[in-house]
Amino acid sequence: MSADRPLIRFDGVWKTYGRGEASVHALAGVSFSIDRGEFVAIMGPSGSGKSTAMNIVGCLDMPTGGRHGFLGADAGRLDRGRRATLRNRYIGFVFQGYNLLARTTAAENVELPLIYRGVPASERRQLAMQALAEVGLNGREHHTPAELSGGQQQRVAIARAIVTRPMLLVADEPTGNLDTARSHEIMDLLTRLNREFGLTVVMVTHEQDVAGYADRTIRFLDGHVASDTLNAEAA
């Protein structure tokens, strides 16, 4: 299942805000690696550094110390433009608050990453429709976010994340705004994408039953990895 080398590799990663005595270490020497095709849940209380780690995994942020390897590259040393390219080519994002563009149809939202890739309009539309079908949103393509339920909006967001066929899906509390039934639907969808397409999923959550969908759980505490366990009974 796993490739010859890990997809993501943290080697003693530090993230420090501020300087001198006022400095805060959001991450204090974090090391772990995630292989292709894994489904990993990241847990921990607020302030534990899990969101910071998540931002670095998603190439949105850079470590102040240590090494963040992504696809064998030293992603933490890349400039803004190169990191934007990495995000566009290999990473999809799903957020707690969906983060869809308002007054823009579901299909247009899903097309957005393709626009930045320079995919021609006709092909874009076709790929967007396909992605929306994969998340079970046929017939809703021309609805705006305001016309969709929370669960449906999150599906649009997932379609937007997978339309570029990324290697990695970064999900930040994807079920945080949903009720239990919707949460399980979304988690079933993520699990299916992981199983069927071999999509690597890294997900931050603070709900134990949501984390239970993953193969593995990394727990953060005070900027350190407190535990890193396989969820044997999952799936």
Added chain:
Amino acid sequence: MLWETVRLALRSVRRNVLRSFLTLLGIVIGVAAVIAMLTIGSGTTEKVKSDIAQLGSNLLVVRAARPDRSGSTSFTPRRLDEKDVAGLVGGLTSARAVSAAAQSTVRVVFGAQNTAADVTGADLDYFVARDWGLAEGRLFTESEARGGTNVCVIGQTVRTLFFGAGDPDGQSIRVGKMSCRVIGVLESKGTSGFGQDQDNTVVMPLTTYQRRIVGRRNIDTIYVSAMDGVATSDVQEEMETILRETRRIAPGADDNFDVRDMTQIADAMASATATMTGMLGAVAGVSLLVGGIGIMNIMLVSVTERTREIGIRLAIGAHERHILVQFLVEATVLSLLGGLIGIAIGLALAGAASLALAIPFAPSPAVILLAVGFSALIGMVFGFFPALRGARLDPIVALRHE
């Protein structure tokens, strides 16, 4: 990609119609003012130039100098007479036409109609010097001119007033106390640069005018038309030399006559008009600058409002330049839209003004293109800073923005 961005920008403009309109207003007013000013200005210049052409080509006019009111005149006043005319006719080497003339305002009557017309007595060369052609009939002949026959040529205003659509040829009109036979009608010359209707005129042989209208051997004006390709200033110098001789003015004494170069006057008027136009245009240009600042202001608001959107776009792989171009195009679309509306309003204003002021409507494609280019440039220049600010946002911070 670019088309995509333009569509996005248009959508964002439509989303805030009122705000977009108010932002546009600055550019609209600025461009409208510039276009109206320059169009009216070039119309005025054209009008002045055509007025000058109406006076006659390369026209120089001699009048007797008048004493000052204060009485401190340093020359001996003397009327123009036949000797001056003969001197100019014989002495000028590069004149196309020399004509003595006298004129006054006289009541002209035909049937129940009457008007106070400008009545001129002149030689045949008058029509050459003033570049004034016939519309109907004929001019008076040499023998009619010599003999002082009571024939006359009338202007368009007089013709319309007296005869309407009828045939004026051979009709008798009363000029002052004299009865006069109409033999021809002059072409229309319109209003002069000094606001006088040049077509409200009756022209007759000078001899007829002197004998029958004023009863004196009077010459008020000598019209001289220089040949083409000859500098009017050279002709003017020559004329002054000849006139000083015929009028026996001692060396060192002041001229008791006055030679005016109508071309020079015309050029001076045209350049004054152009300067005025330029200045007004520059003032209008300042309002364009103000409009640009308005665009910058609204784009800053727009970038702040859409911080989260920028964050989303950056997260899913937009590069800095994508965001930069997006907001730059939006600012440019805004100001270009304002520019186009401004051009329409400016042209409408200039059109109305040209009707009201009776000047030609002279829209210049170059000025319009310049206005389009300039308004787009303003959008880009004033949109750049806000767009750069948006593009440089940290995606994490932008995503957290409420």
